[in-house]
Amino acid sequence: MATATNGHGVDLDWLSEKIDYRRFQDCIHCGLCTASCPTYVENGDENDSPRGRIYLMRGVVDGRLGFSDAVREHLNLCLDCRACESACPSGVQYGKLIEPFKVALQNSAPAGQRPSLLQRLILTQLFPYANRVKLSLQPARLFQKWGLLDWFEKVGLTKLLPPTVRRLQSMLPTLAPKAAAPLPEVLPPVGPKRARVALFLGCVADAMFPETNAATARVLQHNGCEVVVPEGQVCCGAIHYHSGYEKPAIDLARANMAMFNPDDYDAIIVNAAGCGAMFKDYAHFLPDEDHVAATKFVSKVKDISEFLVTLGPIRPTHEIAQKVTYHDACHLCHGQQVRSQPRQLLGMIPGIELVPLEESEICCGAAGTYNLTQPEMSERLGRRKMDRIDDTGAESVVTGNVGCILQIARKVKERGRDITVEHPIDLLDRAYGDLPT
Numbered sequence: 001m002a003t004a005t006n007g008h009g010v011d012l013d014w015l016s017e018k019i020d021y022r023r024f025q026d027c028i029h030c031g032l033c034t035a036s037c038p039t040y041v042e043n044g045d046e047n048d049s050p051r052g053r054i055y056l057m058r059g060v061v062d063g064r065l066g067f068s069d070a071v072r073e074h075l076n077l078c079l080d081c082r083a084c085e086s087a088c089p090s091g092v093q094y095g096k097l098i099e100p101f102k103v104a105l106q107n108s109a110p111a112g113q114r115p116s117l118l119q120r121l122i123l124t125q126l127f128p129y130a131n132r133v134k135l136s137l138q139p140a141r142l143f144q145k146w147g148l149l150d151w152f153e154k155v156g157l158t159k160l161l162p163p164t165v166r167r168l169q170s171m172l173p174t175l176a177p178k179a180a181a182p183l184p185e186v187l188p189p190v191g192p193k194r195a196r197v198a199l200f201l202g203c204v205a206d207a208m209f210p211e212t213n214a215a216t217a218r219v220l221q222h223n224g225c226e227v228v229v230p231e232g233q234v235c236c237g238a239i240h241y242h243s244g245y246e247k248p249a250i251d252l253a254r255a256n257m258a259m260f261n262p263d264d265y266d267a268i269i270v271n272a273a274g275c276g277a278m279f280k281d282y283a284h285f286l287p288d289e290d291h292v293a294a295t296k297f298v299s300k301v302k303d304i305s306e307f308l309v310t311l312g313p314i315r316p317t318h319e320i321a322q323k324v325t326y327h328d329a330c331h332l333c334h335g336q337q338v339r340s341q342p343r344q345l346l347g348m349i350p351g352i353e354l355v356p357l358e359e360s361e362i363c364c365g366a367a368g369t370y371n372l373t374q375p376e377m378s379e380r381l382g383r384r385k386m387d388r389i390d391d392t393g394a395e396s397v398v399t400g401n402v403g404c405i406l407q408i409a410r411k412v413k414e415r416g417r418d419i420t421v422e423h424p425i426d427l428l429d430r431a432y433g434d435l436p437t
């Protein structure tokens with residue numbers, strides 16, 4: 001059977017299957033979303049606003065527009081941060097429009113506009129596999145230990161690296177001298193058992209910040225949870241899906257649903273905003289035959305802060321005398337509507353002075369792999385975020401997503417500031433102190 005196109009060569013069969021046309025009609029063109037859109041705030045171009053992009057996408061589906069270079073550029077520049085969803089009074093589910101479009105753009109990209117082979121390999125064959133990332137970090141770990149990375153930078157040797165690798169290298173956190181030992185499969189609760197939970201470790205997060213996963217497990221133990229770390233868990237699929245590779249994302253989602261049986265746990269805990277939002281989206285993006293299982297799985301998925309506040313967190317007793325500011329990761333505040341819970345947990349820590357961050361909900365420019373695919377806008381947003389952080393005078397920035405931690409830490413380093421960047425759970429873990437022996 002011939003494929004239906006929109007008169008400009010765009011495959012309409014696939015887009016119509018993925019997008020409910022009524023979602024376009026939800027938009028009443030009021031423009032209330034524009035002030036919250038990071039790309040519009042930066043460049044003032046209506047085509048780079050949510051309203052403008054909805055108009056472009058609807059134009060494609062209606063057959064008025066094709067995937068011209070300009071249309072591609074405006075849609076590709078979207079961070080998929082979903083700030084527009086939070087701002088929209090009409091309930092437009094923008095993510096459900098742009099995400100299928102990102103896949104369609106990827107699948108139809110002309111030769112010169114596709115990600116390079118190196119970018120594709122990094123996105124699809126390295127990042128989603130924690131063991132491969134861990135292995136690839138070994139040389140960097142040694143170079144850091146011997147002080148060679150800073151020296152390479154100083155003498156300009158890193159300029160010889162391909163731009164994508166150079167960017168990745170510039171985002172490397174300070175790695176622990178030795179790779180972390182894997183967490184045991186079951187960790188017991190401290191005191192009477194209040195819940196049995198499964199912990200999702202992630203891929204890049206587990207390779208770069210294994211101590212945050214260990215801290216998450218300890219915080220859960222302190223709160224009376226038996227923590228299970230299921231073996232065989234895989235990447236949530238967000239990296240593939242947001243890069244336009246739908247089939248591998250579906251395979252990864254199905255593998256995770258098989259590993260985390262929702263009947264066995266009170267909650268499936270995620271500490272990375274991007275992975276949590278992806279998990280919570282499984283029922284939407286998976287094919288219809290997975291819908292029942294995905295809905296059940298999604299009902300148990302909780303961000304760590306969301307879960308602890310619902311459970312009733314045990315008050316930590318160790319003082320941390322620090323001026324701290326909180327950056328809302330897009331996929332936590334807009335993707336999951338989790339805003340107050342991390343602040344509530346931080347507010348419980350004795351000694352912490354929590355100061356507000358202006359434009360806290362504006363994306364820092366990390367946005368998954370956006371900093372690799374759209375480096376210029378990513379840089380602008382990174383600088384903007386750092387300006388706001390500087391205004392707070394905080395000694396520490398906390399945020400619940402690994403991508404934001406890497407992006408903000410890079411900016412902190414570039415400006416030579418003495419500011420710690422970490423996950424709120426790292427602070428909470430220190431405030432609880434060691435586990436009783």
Ligand code: SF4
Binds near residue numbers: 027031033054084092
């Ligand atoms: S706020 Fe909502 S309804 Fe208004 S223009 Fe933006 S997306 Fe459309």
Ligand code: SF4
Binds near residue numbers: 049081083
């Ligand atoms: S998802 Fe973010 S970048 Fe994209 S249109 Fe909405 S607010 Fe703008």
